[in-house]
Amino acid sequence: MSGIDLINVVKRFGALTVIDGVNLEIAEGEFVVFVGPSGCGKSTLLRMIAGLEEISDGELRIAGSRMNETPPAKRNIAMVFQSYALYPHMNVERNLGFALETARLPATEIRERVVKAAKFLKIDHLLERRPAQLSGGQQQRVAIGRALVRQQKLFLFDEPLSNLDADLRMEMRVEIARIHREVKATTVYVTHDQMEAMTLADRIVVLKDGDIAQVGTPMELYERPANRFVASFIGSPRMNFLPGLLAREGEESVLSLSGRRHHLVAYDYAGDVTLGIRPEDLMLGGGDATLEAEVLLVEPLGGESLVHLNVGDGRSIVVKAQGKPDIRPGATTLVGWKHERAHVFDKEDRALLPGRA
Incomplete structure (x- = not known):
């Protein structure tokens, strides 16, 4: 199991409440996208799932187990950030396998996983290059590959395509959809781009001022918006x-x-x-x-x-x-x-x- 349950989840920064009692169930294997305007709380909610932000109130469950006090490294999550955060002094192969090295996996297993992920992402010809020698799209594939090699069942993406141009974003949307279809991992994806949300999501969660404005499939939100905010946000x-x-x-x-x-x-x-x-x-x-x-x-x-x-x-x-x-x-x-x-x-x-x- 790798489903996620958010139960009355609250996040406060001092007197400021940025997530206000969110309730959400994400099924195992589902691709859910958080969308909303800047400052709506979508990245904060994702970071709470990852364990990078503490939960002020409420409960987070992953695969049925409470995770509020569990450190990020023990949540069995793979995360891809907006900044690729690649190690500049390491080649692609080392970047892909570094987390496995720190986990002290056998060298043969690390090599096997790295090569498999690189072939899957069509970057196996780039293994000897360093990040500075890669295009933005290639760097993004390495960042995704670094998550793939860990073989987790829960993937979190925080605006991973925002640094790419329009053509590369389209190409990477197709690639992320293919990865999800083949890997079947539960995926939570944050974006401000409603086109990404409409094309990738099984369900979309529209956030406004730290609360959920509506949850539904892309076509449910498009055809039957629950309020004017959702109606104005979905559609271009x-x-x-x-x-x-x-x-x-x-x-x-x-x-x-x-x-x-x-x-x-x-x-x-x-x-x-x-x-x-x-x-x-x-x-x-x-x-x-x-x-x-x-x-x-x-x-x-x-x-x-x-x-x-x-x-x-x-x-x-x-x-x-x-x-x-x-x-x-x-x-x-x-x-x-x-x-x-x-x-x-x-x-x-x-x-x-x-x-x-």
Whole structure:
């Protein structure tokens, strides 16, 4: 077993609470990604799992055993940091095997594990090189390989790709996904990049101000965000938000938005709301509901374009359209959407579901 249980976990630095009563279960073999804005507590939570930060209150269990007082070296965890932390005076082979040397494993076993990991990561031709002779991507592979050779069942990654350029990040995402698929280790991964989270995770944990805003699969968070914060954090470009007023009229609800009334299925809620619509769910020209808009800017991106629109009162929205629409800045157009693709949030920013407040 290598599952993780966080039970009412709290972290305080003096009077400042940075993790506020987190409860989370991570199953054996699962790939879980912590995401959230800077300062939300995601790296602190990871470091508490690793034993690099003390737990102020609550309990951490790994494979069913309490770990609060267990030192990091005895938690059977392999960790990959944002900084590769390679030994500059050692070649790749020594960097990969150094932890095994300190554990006093036989030299033949160390060599066997190192060569196996190097081949797995396609760096076996680099064993004699030193870190200064490696590219950023190669150094990252060595850092991952150093974790692999320890043959642990729990891997922790703390923003491991943030120092790489976009192409290398994409390449390493594929590599990390392959490693997880083949090694089957329980993996907790911290990133600020929602693209990494969406492509790697079995489940995503969205953190805000030291607490969990929502936990779910990537598509659950994308399709059914529990609140406006999650809706704005997951998805690129970010979700569009427009203020409105929701009222109940008989067997349906009516949403007043930018001077227009839109008839919706019934909600057990009335009052100020926010309508959220993803750029890819907006359509130029029509839909179940429409607004009149002025074109501000068209950004061609190759196979698609981002169309920036003013829908009145200085409010702007973004439409992700296929190809390059034949419209110009200053033109007036209709923008529409299907009701089932829209999200409604109450004045507390909680997602509303039809028939439920």
